[in-house]
Amino acid sequence: MLDKIRNVIKDSDDELDDYKRVLLPTTREDIVITGGNGPTIDIIHDGKRQEGVIDAASQVGTKPFGHRYEPMLEELRPLYEKDSDFSLMIDGQGYYHPLQRELAEELTSIYPGNLSNGDLKVYYCNSGSEAVERGCLKAAQLHRGGNSYVAFDSAFHGRTSLALSHTTSKGHYTEGFNFLARTLVAPYATKSGGKFHQDPEENAKQCLDVLEKKIKTEGPKNINSVMLEPLQGEGGYNVPHPIFLEGVRDLTHEHSIPMIADEVQAAFRTGEWFSIENYDVQPDMISVSKTFSGGVEPFGASLIKDEFAVDESGKHSGTYGGNAKECFVALKTIELIRTNNLLEHAKDEGDYLEQRFDDLTSYDIVHETRGIGLFRGVEIRKDGEPAPDLRDEVIHTMLNEHDVLAEPCGNDKYNTAIRFLLPLTLDREHSRKLADALEDAVKQHT
Ligand SMILES: Cc1ncc(COP(=O)(O)O)c(C=O)c1O
DSSP: OHHHHHHTOOGGGGOHHHHHHHSOOOSOTTEEEEEEEBTEEEEEETTEEEEEEEETTTTTTTOTTOBSOHHHHHHHGGGGSTTOSGGGTTOOSSSOOHHHHHHHHHHHHHSSSOOOTTSEEEEEESSHHHIIIIIIIHHHHHHHOOSEEEEETTOOOOSSHHHHTTOOSOHHHHTTOOOSSEEEEEOOOBTTOOSSOSSHHHHHHHHHHHHHHHHHHHOGGGEEEEEEOSSBOTTTOBOBOHHHHHHHHHHHHHTTOOEEEEOTTTTTTSSSSSGGGGTTOOOSEEEEOGGGGTTTSOOEEEEEEGGGOOOOTTTTOOSSTTOHHHHHHHHHHHHHHHHTTHHHHHHHHHHHHHHHHHHGGGSTTEEEEEEETTEEEEEEEETTEEOHHHHHHHHHHHHHHHOEEOEEEOOSTTOOEEEEEOOTTOOHHHHHHHHHHHHHHHHHHO
16 A cells, blocks of 8 residues: 555656645655655655655654554554454544553553552543643643643744643744743753753752742742653753752642643653653653654543543543544554563664764764664754754755755754654664764764
């Protein structure tokens, strides 16, 4: 079937203007995807065809196993047979069905800390924004009854209204939209220090002071939630300082404000199920999507600790979310990751890439490399200053000369990093090719 899709791509499909005429702009208007295999994709880039390109963004995180992952395809084929039990495929949360329960129990078992069955309530939906907004933020609002929320600098939480009011990475996303909610924005402390102090630990403490002041001035009872990405994605692939995450947890505990970990981008990639497990912190809610969808179809979930879940029928429902096929695929995703030791693999491959990327800091333009497992960022600067154009040139060289597709990331002030969100099935040969490509591109632009 995928072959058929590929065969209908005609020469006339090379013209990017034909896409622009009928579609609202996407993020990368220079690329059309025509096929894929393992960690690689086939694309039309600037009107030219390129095959076997390493998909270093795994289609913005949605392809945890890369493309045409045979173990998943094997699981899917029987669903389409004539006597398949999956007649309930388009059935969301109007009614219960057993796979919803099974998946919720599985998610309870992998939630950070040792939760017992019933300690977690799961809401299923169709995307990352919905997992953030329709599940977590709405639960927090019902639970707390306030009108304010807390988000952090450089955050990306999606594009629906309440989620967007928490998205701070670039003004471009929020400009032109009005928000009903009041969102306070606090500084995010990274492992490398920054805003207030060069020393990362001191910086983390000062960021926490600001957060504490904001909470107190607003009146803690008015605040519904404090939400963050335990590893920031779109805003720069920033790794938080442990003191900061632990401090956010302490402050939210002190005021009984639910702490939400948005894991839409980072879950299942860092060698742990959830990226926050790299820290000694247990959040009250987690949003997941992307990887969780197994690369098969859109899916998201909000994992809400029982004490914050509102038990009122219909408040959190939805037409499609949690249909049998989505639950089946998410269960298989978890099973395949487990049986193939892919979390371990993410760690091993991540260690290799970390070392290769770190070696590049000897080049002037590589300011910093960061990340955990297969979630990695490389920050490019020129004479110590953010250099988005130079970063874009490095990305272009990787794609044009080495068949490696990577994406940019960063906030308005430091929009200068390259992100690598790699498939869990990346093998050493691909990792090496990717690292060589980055090295050559960096050399060329130094
Ligand atoms: C951390 C995070 N939260 C939420 C979202 C929004 O997800 P979606 O685009 O599926 O609505 C994204 C998307 O990139 C994300 O990275």
